[in-house]
Amino acid sequence: MALKLYGSVPNANVFKALIAAEYVGESIESVPVELGTQNKTPEFLKLNPAGKVPVLVTPQGPIFESNAIAKYVSKLRPAVELYPAKLQDQALVDQWVDFSQNEIRGYVQEWVSMRAGRMPYDKTREGAVKGKAMEGLKTLNNYLASRTYLVGNKVTVADIIVACNLLGGIQNVLTSGFLKPFPHVTRYFWTQVNQPEFKKVIGEVTQAAKEMPVSEKPAAAPKAEKKKEEPKPKKEAAPAPAADEDDEPKPAPKPKNPLDLLPPSPMVMDDWKRLYSNTKVKDFREVAIKGFWASYDPAGYSLWFCEYKYTEENTASFMTMNKVSGFLQRMDFVRKHAFAKMAILEEKAGGPFHISGVWLFRGTEIPKQVLDESYDMELYDWAKVDVNDSEQKERVNDLLEEPDTIDGKTVVEVKCFK
Ligand SMILES: N[C@@H](CCC(=O)N[C@@H](CS)C(=O)NCC(=O)O)C(=O)O
CATH class of the missing domain: 1.20.1050.130 (Glutathione S-transferase Yfyf (Class Pi); Chain A, domain 2)
Incomplete structure (x- = not known):
């Protein structure tokens, strides 16, 4: 019964x-x-x-x-x-x-x-x-x-x-x-x-x-x-x-998104997303990554590394993935003006699991609306990518390409926000 x-x-x-x-x-x-x-x-x-x-x-x-x-x-x-x-x-x-x-x-x-x-x-x-x-x-x-x-x-x-x-x-x-x-x-x-x-x-x-x-x-x-x-x-x-x-x-009527009011940029977010999605894995370095840097416009965009601050709490991989998926879902409001790769990495078998990511945002700073509206932002350390530093550029490439290891840690899963 x-x-x-x-x-x-x-x-x-x-x-x-x-x-x-x-x-x-x-x-x-x-x-x-x-x-x-x-x-x-x-x-x-x-x-x-x-x-x-x-x-x-x-x-x-x-x-x-x-x-x-x-x-x-x-x-x-x-x-x-x-x-x-x-x-x-x-x-x-x-x-x-x-x-x-x-x-x-x-x-x-x-x-x-x-x-x-x-x-x-x-x-x-x-x-x-x-x-x-x-x-x-x-x-x-x-x-x-x-x-x-x-x-x-x-x-x-x-x-x-x-x-x-x-x-x-x-x-x-x-x-x-x-x-x-x-x-x-x-x-x-x-x-x-x-x-x-x-x-x-x-x-x-x-x-x-x-x-x-x-x-x-x-x-x-x-x-x-x-x-x-x-x-x-x-x-x-x-x-x-x-x-x-x-x-x-x-x-009040919804104000225009300040990111839509930025001076035009030769780099078009949607073009990059298309290139990223349509490039075959074997051509990724040659086509997508080269294409990315060829179009990257530091006056109209910025790249940011993020690191989850509380790695020790990520004791299960599926929970860590849920955490990242939740974050990306909640960033939906900025999808038009952002792209990201978020990697779940394992230093030793069984965790704890690190979360390392790279974000591309329209504008030269992290958009204010993102800082105001996304509480997840505070859970990560953020550092602007110095695109004149070849090591940092190479790390961006790794996060874009998803090799087997990143920063010497095993890649468990990479999630893309596009
Ligand atoms: N402490 C009780 C609270 C129960 C309660 O307040 N129920 C409300 C609905 S959430 C109710 O039945 N109200 C009708 C009434 O008080 O007449 C519990 O957790 O079950």
């Missing part, structure tokens, strides 16, 4: 169990619940006397509280170790679950609720909860500086719960600007939500471009408040209806 999970999606608390089920390969039947009505019926209150979702109905009886449910689902297939086997690791799972719930999510939820009009808006209180959330994020950020996962070297239910606990905040108030001091939290969050098991359940996540505006509607009376569901992750990505009604200035 399939387990039944009561609670409509999108809802981060419901997602926790559904994602855990994806990892352990358990099938769960989702039962939508209309909040405000169905969750207050005598039948529902028998499942959860608190009248809240989610509730999981198991053959032995109902369970409520989203974290308890996600842990239960994780333990259904002990061999997967989504809930780890060792006592110490189990305690660490609980530690991060409780920490994210109490020190981050609770505060962020209050912040969102005040802005959404589910609680009276109080600027002083908002400042206090933001400060508290920042303290929690700082602790998490420091811990994640040298780690991909919260516990051990693979995903556990702690990662599912913590990522889901960040989700509503990311969609409403935790803009990339606010999270700038916490690059490891940001990297961690996007790495998790881009895993297939997450994506299947929650789809694409959109980060709030600006802090959710304060709703003009007065906070609902407690009774009506009960009827509202917690911020709905997918819909929250779009402005809430209240936001449309308020006095927030309407966004």
Whole structure:
């Protein structure tokens, strides 16, 4: 008999169990619940006397509280170790679950609720909860500086719960600007939500471009408040209806991309990309690399080496590749004006894995919009290529050509951004 999970999606608390089920390969039947009505019926209150979702109905009886449910689902297939086997690791799972719930999510939820009009808006209180959330994020950020996962070297239910606990905040108030001091939290969050098991359940996540505006509607009376569901992750990505009604200035028409306004260059990015893609491997040096340097225009373009700063955290090659793929996906907005090769390199068998890359950008500096919008940039050291230095030029050639070794390290994989 399939387990039944009561609670409509999108809802981060419901997602926790559904994602855990994806990892352990358990099938769960989702039962939508209309909040405000169905969750207050005598039948529902028998499942959860608190009248809240989610509730999981198991053959032995109902369970409520989203974290308890996600842990239960994780333990259904002990061999997967989504809930780890060792006592110490189990305690660490609980530690991060409780920490994210109490020190981050609770505060962020209050912040969102005040802005959404589910609680009276109080600027002083908002400042206090933001400060508290920042303290929690700082602790998490420091811990994640040298780690991909919260516990051990693979995903556990702690990662599912913590990522889901960040989700509503990311969609409403935790803009990339606010999270700038916490690059490891940001990297961690996007790495998790881009895993297939997450994506299947929650789809694409959109980060709030600006802090959710304060709703003009007065906070609902407690009774009506009960009827509202917690911020709905997918819909929250779009402005809430209240936001449309308020006095927030309407966004100005999109300004022209400053890179389109640069003086024309004889080098055409698309021509280079075509040459790169269409040259046969055997002719690569002779045709593509020679063609590249023949057309390279240092007045209209610049080349940059990048090195991932936290090599020691790259203990698995597939995770390192995911990290690079995520970075390149997030650079989509600058695709027209950029080209890159990113190599995953292994100094000794089994890692840790280095990430070394070369980027070609339109303009003589790294574009400001890239520095402003891509948090990944801070995870790398950047150095402008001196094109008059033959060694540096040769390193560019290596990254373009993908030989078996680069910088004396074995090439595991090279990803191209074009
Ligand atoms: N701590 C609970 C929170 C549950 C909760 O607040 N659920 C909300 C939806 S996310 C709900 O059912 N609200 C309806 C109500 O309070 O009437 C958990 O993690 O499961």
